[in-house]
């Protein structure tokens with residue numbers, strides 16, 4: 001298994017149990033939507049997957065590397081898009097990506113090739129020399145996703161990456177990331193509370209109050225019902 005594997009993960013904020021025995025395996029090249037209402041535990045899970053938080057309860061394996069035992073190897077295989085933008089708005093798109101490449105020890109011609117390849121994948125090559133501040137929200141997000149690809153990760157983690165974007169920009173970004181999983185074998189974990197971002201062919205994990213309530217292909221799970229109705233019936237919360 002070279003994708004993402006989580007086993008019996010538990011995490012507490014003091015007396016508050018945010019994750020209560022979360023387990024799943026995501027195969028390489030799969031697009032997995034992590035659907036949960038506010039407070040489900042999505043951000044806590046992302047924080048554990050990126051090692052912002054640690055826990056003694058449970059295991060995480062990234063591309064076969066145990067995150068607790070081999071953090072450097074595991075983290076090197078991850079690309080992350082956080083909820084809040086982390087671009088330097090005063091730099092060009094290209095400089096944002098070349099700075100990130102340098103942090104990963106990639107420079108010169110190799111860095112240039114990877115940067116342009118990544119921007120091209122996200123339909124952003126023509127905007128390489130625009131200042132990040134001048135981009136709209138959707139283009140900023142695409143630049144951030146391109147930046148995540150520079151070090152050629154195996155697993156891409158996105159924490160509600162479409163928050164604040166309009167419907168067209170949300171659609172473009174979800175399409176791009178689905179294409180990435182299909183074309184490059186990248187394993188994707190896409191946290192969202194919006195059921196319209198999930199396709200029937202996606203793997204779907206429903207998280208609620210720190211527990212996995214459902215895990216499978218989205219189409220068969222929802223059956224004849226719209227996904228939003230299925231989600232409501234499981235969690236009592238709208239999506």
Ligand SMILES: Nc1ncnc2c1ncn2[C@@H]1O[C@H](COP(=O)(O)OP(=O)(O)OP(=O)(O)O)[C@@H](O)[C@H]1O
Nearest residue numbers: 013016018036037038039040041042043044045193
């Ligand atoms: N620093 C904290 N201290 C105490 N409780 C917290 C803290 N951060 C989160 N929680 C609680 O842990 C639970 C999971 O929160 P988390 O932010 O992981 O959920 P989420 O699914 O990401 O929600 P959202 O979509 O609102 O970001 C919630 O009940 C939340 O109130």
